[in-house]
Amino acid sequence: MKSALLSCLLAGLTAVNAIPTISVKGNKFFTSEGDQFFIKGIAYQLVPDDPLVDNDQCQRDATLMKDLGANSIRVYHVDPDADHKGCMSTFADAGIYLWVDLDTFNTQIEQVEPHWNKTQLDAFNKVMDEFQQFDNTAGFFVGNEVLTTGNYSFAAPFVKAAARDAKAYRDSKKYRNIPVGYSAADISSLRPMLQNYMACGTNASESLDFFSLNAYEWCGKSDYKLSGYSELNKNVTSYNIPIFFSETGCIVSRPRLFDDQAAIFGPEMTPYWSGSIVYEWIEEANNYGLIKYGEKVDPASPSAPPDGFPRSGTPVPIQPDFSNLSKQWKTLSPSGVKASDYKPTMTPPPCPAYTSSVWEVNGAVALPTLGQTFDAKVQSSITAGTVASSSATGTGTGTAASSSPTKGGAASPAREIKGMGLGLFGVLVGFFWWL
Numbered sequence: 001m002k003s004a005l006l007s008c009l010l011a012g013l014t015a016v017n018a019i020p021t022i023s024v025k026g027n028k029f030f031t032s033e034g035d036q037f038f039i040k041g042i043a044y045q046l047v048p049d050d051p052l053v054d055n056d057q058c059q060r061d062a063t064l065m066k067d068l069g070a071n072s073i074r075v076y077h078v079d080p081d082a083d084h085k086g087c088m089s090t091f092a093d094a095g096i097y098l099w100v101d102l103d104t105f106n107t108q109i110e111q112v113e114p115h116w117n118k119t120q121l122d123a124f125n126k127v128m129d130e131f132q133q134f135d136n137t138a139g140f141f142v143g144n145e146v147l148t149t150g151n152y153s154f155a156a157p158f159v160k161a162a163a164r165d166a167k168a169y170r171d172s173k174k175y176r177n178i179p180v181g182y183s184a185a186d187i188s189s190l191r192p193m194l195q196n197y198m199a200c201g202t203n204a205s206e207s208l209d210f211f212s213l214n215a216y217e218w219c220g221k222s223d224y225k226l227s228g229y230s231e232l233n234k235n236v237t238s239y240n241i242p243i244f245f246s247e248t249g250c251i252v253s254r255p256r257l258f259d260d261q262a263a264i265f266g267p268e269m270t271p272y273w274s275g276s277i278v279y280e281w282i283e284e285a286n287n288y289g290l291i292k293y294g295e296k297v298d299p300a301s302p303s304a305p306p307d308g309f310p311r312s313g314t315p316v317p318i319q320p321d322f323s324n325l326s327k328q329w330k331t332l333s334p335s336g337v338k339a340s341d342y343k344p345t346m347t348p349p350p351c352p353a354y355t356s357s358v359w360e361v362n363g364a365v366a367l368p369t370l371g372q373t374f375d376a377k378v379q380s381s382i383t384a385g386t387v388a389s390s391s392a393t394g395t396g397t398g399t400a401a402s403s404s405p406t407k408g409g410a411a412s413p414a415r416e417i418k419g420m421g422l423g424l425f426g427v428l429v430g431f432f433w434w435l
């Protein structure tokens with residue numbers, strides 16, 4: 001009787017949120033139904049703190065995103081104390097997953113004077129506690145573009161320490177295996193080392209579940225080679241964890257054609273890449289919007305929305321960009337492999353060795369402990385690849401990599417946008433470097 005009631009309740013709950021969950025196997029994502037999962041995502045941050053609290057708004061947006069052909073959103077900042085049930089089930093009903101950043105403005109890891117402490121971990125854990133309950137939570141990011149230059153790469157072990165602790169917390173709470181990863185700035189000189197570093201090492205508990213890249217290399221009419229995507233591909237062919245574009249969608253040439261989607265979901269890249277998240281849903285000062293909620297108003301006028309851009313209401317597509325993306329996505333549906341047919345054999349890459357101002361972490365250094373202070377001694381132990389200072393309890397031996405690092409990723413044959421630290425509400429802080 002009791003158990004019949006319980007299964008009724010459970011069945012009811014399942015029905016509300018009936019979307020397969022996402023997990024990692026080898027270098028791919030799979031649904032709990034055994035199908036490979038490719039991300040067709042939209043960066044979604046209407047307001048600075050948390051766009052997932054207004055269900056009426058979520059419903060208007062989810063409906064249009066479904067028309068667009070999206071199956072994912074990325075949200076950079078959320079308030080773990082808010083109620084997300086309405087929005088999360090609205091997105092689940094539309095077949096849309098959430099990729100959410102665990103950090104926020106005051107908890108993010110910094111590359112200058114990096115630290116990773118209990119205040120940060122507790123805040124990350126609260127976000128995980130809140131979002132793990134939703135079947136359409138697909139992944140967590142421990143950082144967005146923390147590293148932007150080789151001479152601060154000694155901050156990378158702090159990002160990895162955050163992933164280690166987030167994964168340990170997830171497992172200790174017996175949450176499902178929600179993938180934990182990192183979203184990197186596309187700095188060609190840094191990328192191959194950073195990418196390998198995040199996956200390297202013999203202990204999977206200390207490496208990331210996925211890696212992703214904010215890349216704006218493909219602008220206007222371009223192709224797989226000219227854009228530099230073929231170069232990106234060269235560094236992933238034996239990568240052992242999933243990789244995808246956590247931001248993409250150059251606006252240098254208008255209208256946006258989104259032809260890069262055909263490459264990302266085409267035969268050259270689908271064996272290695274798991275899709276892309278287009279930046280971004282709402283039109284605001286940076287001009288990356290796919291929709292708007294009305295015309296911009298004078299930001300100085302009374303009750304003007306932030307920057308004068310309306311941040312709620314009925315989404316109106318910005319054309320032809322919106323339709324261009326929609327047409328691309330509707331013709332691109334790689335089936336990938338079935339989880340049951342997939343037997344991954346890749347092993348983690350070697351941890352890159354030290355190269356001055358290019359990659360300043362020497363091999364598999366012991367990760368910083370929670371709360372470890374950063375000082376010259378810690379920095380030099382990271383760059384030297386020796387065991388970190390006495391406050392660290394790591395047992396790593398700091399073995400240098402067996403392979404020698406390269407001179408920071410081949411420069412793109414065409415043009416490449418460097419250091420485009422868009423991230424949230426990105427004002428265009430990057431600059432263009434035309435080769």
Ligand SMILES: *[C@@H]1O[C@H](CO)[C@@H](O)[C@H](O)[C@H]1NC(C)=O
Nearest residue numbers: 106115116117118119120371
């Ligand atoms: C962690 O670092 C932040 C930012 O520097 C600081 O405000 C906080 O007090 C630190 N927490 C702990 C437990 O040391």
Ligand SMILES: *[C@@H]1O[C@H](CO)[C@@H](O)[C@H](O)[C@H]1NC(C)=O
Nearest residue numbers: 112113149150151152153357
């Ligand atoms: C890294 O290089 C920049 C630019 O040259 C410089 O301003 C900064 O101080 C350097 N940082 C370190 C830690 O060496």
Ligand SMILES: *[C@@H]1O[C@H](CO)[C@@H](O)[C@H](O)[C@H]1NC(C)=O
Nearest residue numbers: 164165168203204205206367
């Ligand atoms: C792997 O890493 C985890 C987290 O740091 C640690 O608890 C565990 O002891 C490590 N396992 C081995 C075999 O070193």
Ligand SMILES: *[C@@H]1O[C@H](CO)[C@@H](O)[C@H](O)[C@H]1NC(C)=O
Nearest residue numbers: 192193196234235406409410
């Ligand atoms: C990345 O790819 C480039 C271009 O093929 C290559 O020169 C470089 O060695 C690769 N780097 C790593 C770390 O695999």
Ligand SMILES: CC(=O)N[C@H]1CO[C@H](CO)[C@@H](O)[C@@H]1O
Nearest residue numbers: 255256257320323324327328
């Ligand atoms: C793929 C696609 O539909 N591209 C269109 C994008 O918009 C321009 C301008 O309207 C069209 O010329 C393209 O055909």
